[in-house]
Amino acid sequence: MSISGDDLLTMLSALASPHRLRIMATLKAEGRSYVSQLARQVGISRPLLHLHLQKLEEAGLVTSQMELSPDGKALNFFAVADFAVELTPDLLVQAAATLSAKSES
Amino acid sequence: MSISGDDLLTMLSALASPHRLRIMATLKAEGRSYVSQLARQVGISRPLLHLHLQKLEEAGLVTSQMELSPDGKALNFFAVADFAVELTPDLLVQAAATLSAKSES
DNA sequence: AACATGTGTCAGTAAATTCTTACATGTGTC
């Protein structure tokens, strides 16, 4: 079985951004990181990072996990998910066939 | 050798659109098609298709070729290019490292 | 000449994203 057109679209949209590409790379290199720390590492504001992380998580590209630090602070750790999509013309043909009506625009 | 961060970004942005996904699929299924015909096949206006084709061609996903039809009309034929990109976390790490300064936002 | 079909482009609008600023909340420490 393969990826659905809508899922592929969500994934591509999520990755089609310099910020989000850097977020993914930093996160992968770092292993895992929590929001405020990651914001400093990537060099963008926390609210902005939060927005991008939402998109990435919605696409299934990252996972999050709330944890309590030794000193009692709630930290939301993110890590990149495992994925592998072979982007080829044939995949697009197959994916486009399962595009929902909502994606008409 | 692998794909540059900027090129990957261009490619992902080009594919992250329902219309352009359908254009690619139709074009691949059809083999080749000229602008006006493709517009009818996909069901969008010609100026809009023209815009999308520009993005796709700029990303190297399609190629175009002007030809004269038997009755003397200039037809601009498009076809999908051959490409294969394995989308994985590791590729993103490698690609993000070569992101140009322009892509800072 | 008028029509049908092909090409491209530009101006203006509509819509979707992106980003900033500010707020609200919680916990441990000085």
Add this chain to the structure above:
DNA sequence: GACACATGTAAGAATTTACTGACACATGTT
């Protein structure tokens, strides 16, 4: 209590992207 650091979210501005409609031009046919 004030501070430092963590969380999330909401409103509005700024920017980008998408789309429509009209124009200009060319060729073969009626």
